[in-house]
Amino acid sequence: MNCQKASELASRQQDQPLSLSKKINLKLHLLMCEHCRNFSKNIEQLSDSMQSFLSGDDSKDQKK
Amino acid sequence: MQSNALSHVESSVMQHFNDVGFMSQLREQMIRFTQTQLRDAEIAEDIVQEALLGAVKNLKAFAGRAAFRSWVFAMLKNKMIDHIRKQGRAPATQSIDAEEFNAKGSWQQEAKPMPWQCPEAGLKQEQFMVILELCLNKLPGNQAQVFMMREFLGLACAEICTEVDITESNLHVLLYRARMNLQKCMANNWLHDDRQATLQKSIKNNLMNTIKKGR
Ligand SMILES: [Zn+2]
Numbered sequence: 001m002n003c004q005k006a007s008e009l010a011s012r013q014q015d016q017p018l019s020l021s022k023k024i025n026l027k028l029h030l031l032m033c034e035h036c037r038n039f040s041k042n043i044e045q046l047s048d049s050m051q052s053f054l055s056g057d058d059s060k061d062q063k064k
Numbered sequence: 065m066q067s068n069a070l071s072h073v074e075s076s077v078m079q080h081f082n083d084v085g086f087m088s089q090l091r092e093q094m095i096r097f098t099q100t101q102l103r104d105a106e107i108a109e110d111i112v113q114e115a116l117l118g119a120v121k122n123l124k125a126f127a128g129r130a131a132f133r134s135w136v137f138a139m140l141k142n143k144m145i146d147h148i149r150k151q152g153r154a155p156a157t158q159s160i161d162a163e164e165f166n167a168k169g170s171w172q173q174e175a176k177p178m179p180w181q182c183p184e185a186g187l188k189q190e191q192f193m194v195i196l197e198l199c200l201n202k203l204p205g206n207q208a209q210v211f212m213m214r215e216f217l218g219l220a221c222a223e224i225c226t227e228v229d230i231t232e233s234n235l236h237v238l239l240y241r242a243r244m245n246l247q248k249c250m251a252n253n254w255l256h257d258d259r260q261a262t263l264q265k266s267i268k269n270n271l272m273n274t275i276k277k278g279r
Contacts, residue, residue, distance in 0.1 A: 002165075002168060002169030002170060003165060003169055003170050003171050004162055004164075004165040004169035004170075005169060007164075007240075007244070008236075008240055011236070011239060011240040011243050011244075012236050012239075012240070014214075014239070014243075015214065015221050015235075015236065015239060016221060035171045035176045035177050036171075036177075038176075038177035038178060038179045039177040039247060041179065041180070042177055042179075042180050042247045042250070042251075043243045043246075043247055045180060046196070046215065046243065046246060046247070046250070047215050049192050049193070049196070050196075050215045050216055
């Protein structure tokens with residue numbers, strides 16, 4: 001699996017469960033590849049930040 | 065009599081399939097032809113494969129190579145039209161020219177994703193959202209629209225597809241492009257300017273507007 005494919009799967013995983021073999025291939029690639037690991041973490045954070053923004057977690061920050 | 069006719073047809077088809085030089089040349093030709101319309105090499109190869117398999121399934125006697133070739137190409141043409149109708153053209157080709165990668169699919173030097181600071185490690189939520197909003201505004205309209213439907217509205221993929229009238233695979237491409245662009249933009253515009261934080265209150269409204277505009 002190359003980085004392009006791995007990053008596509010990392011994105012897809014945010015939207016739907018991957019098949020077992022795809023999941024394993026992606027995991028193996030992420031173990032070896034720092035860049036794709038960064039990409040995967042960044043897009044997860046994108047989603048997490050949006051969720052905590054919506055759920056009002058940001059208000060804690062504002063009060064500080 | 066009938067089995068005789070069938071075996072004649074079969075041998076006519078197999079004669080072409082067994083000619084390795086001719087077949088590989090034909091296959092190359094078909095792939096080049098397909099790629100003028102569908103730039104994804106993998107999809108192009110799949111379609112060519114389907115068209116060739118069609119030649120086996122729909123057994124028919126061929127007078128010679130030229131007849132066989134034109135018949136297979138006619139089949140290819142139909143497969144391509146089916147594919148374009150099913151996929152919609154523009155987004156399908158969008159994923160291929162991913163400028164972030166080289167020909168082997170490895171990250172280009174300048175596109176390598178860098179780790180972000182975690183909000184827990186001192187990054188303020190509101191700053192994150194300011195930059196996100198800035199970056200969302202730079203996205204092509206359809207990317208921003210589906211990204212916000214998915215991540216902000218939390219809609220399921222099937223629902224987004226119905227709403228925007230695109231196929232599931234187009235949606236995945238759009239979401240991928242959106243995330244790739246956002247990911248890049250966020251890294252390039254990482255602001256630590258506290259003044260930006262004052263904009264935070266307007267963000268929620270702006271985000272809602274982005275979605276309404278898209279719809
Ligand atoms: Zn990689």
